[in-house]
Amino acid sequence: MFRLLTHPSFLFLLLGRVVTNIGDSLYYVASMWLVxxxxxxxxxxxxxxxxxxVPKVLQFLIGPLVDRWRVKPILISTQVLQAVLLMTIPIAYYLDAVHVSFLLCIMPLxxxxxxxAYPAQTKTLPLLLKKEDLLHANSLFAIAYQGIDLILNSLGAILVASFGAIFVFWIDSITFVIAALCFSLVKIPRRKLDQDDVKEKQSSIKRYVIELREGFHVVLHSLLWVFTIGSLLANFTIGMTLAILPSFSDQIGGVGTYGFxxxxxxxxxxxxxxLGPVLGRFRIGSTAILCFTLGGLCWIVAGWMTSPILICLLFGVAWIPVGAVNILFAGLIQAAVPHEILGRTTSITYSISVSAMPIGSLVGGSLANYLGSSFIFSFSGIGLILISFVWLLHPQLRQLSTQDTIDASVLKLPPTSTPPSPVVN
Incomplete structure (x- = not known):
């Protein structure tokens, strides 16, 4: 795996990803706490x-665009734009112009x-590496993503508590500049467009609409739509939790607890x-029901604890089955869905599922003023238990066997007619 680090372009791409993750983690902690x-x-x-x-809900529209644009300009420009936007926050602070309304305008941009940014980084990998190296490359990217989050969420909270959110925004903007420099050093091979590619590009808008429509048809006429129902319920309550987490943390310990x-x-x-690959040896239906039930119970109990340490511990345990089942679901979909519609299918299911999070965030923040942040935090654990009920009550999901037995017929995927789109860079 680590021999890939001797590949200069991959190394700069990975470094850029690491620095970008640092900036994103610091930004989220500082911005939510400052609000x-x-x-x-x-x-x-x-x-x-x-x-x-909200922008995550529209990811299904962005994916096809990234597929058709050159990735290196996307990699660099996204980092530069984020750096410039973040610099406006400390500048506005020194001008005594930082208000909640100002932050609420910057955040969606x-x-x-x-x-x-992230789809472009993922798309770059197969342009740099051989097919047999992609698994190891994605593993390194995943380690970078989760590992940076694990460290920087706590460190970001410590920096905010020690130096203030404005100081963190300065660091943040610098990280995105460094990421842009790293991406500028990535050398991406280019191939010439042949005549067929030119014709395909000319009809790209029509094809885009057809592929998008077909992707929705596949999701809504198969068992995948039942997956999204459970995800909608969970993401709604997760959105509620993320909304009230700063307020809840302030009650039990402050910004440090928020980071923890x-x-x-x-x-x-x-x-x-x-744990995902280990659980993949068992029946998916039974495993999902058990995991979500245990996770939901730990989450609910955490909300009624008074010790910040116990709250953080139980809350973390609640997310273990969530992470494991997410790996199982990803493998299930990759194994069963035909490759030519996999991108559309996954982006559409993700967009539908995540659409409940911004609504939950808005509802959670509003209800916390009446019911209290502690109640909302504990109540949100019910979202995971509701997924268990969806799977328990649906006979086909409940009876799903091990991952190696799942195919398109098991998920009742309808037939497709459009051929795969060529990748142009």
């Missing part, structure tokens, strides 16, 4: 979460740019990712 610090109202943190999450709770999410998800 709460300026307003002392969970409604505004809920609104901030809503504005950050940064979120939209980020939705272009975010770290618990990353740590639990990372541990679950390691």
């Amino acid at each position: 709460f610090e300026l307003s002392h109202n969970p409604f505004y943190t809920g609104l901030a979460g809503f504005l950050i999450l 940064l979120a939209c740019i980020e939705e272009f 709770l975010l770290t618990a999410i990353s740590a639990g998800s990372l541990m679950g990712a390691f």
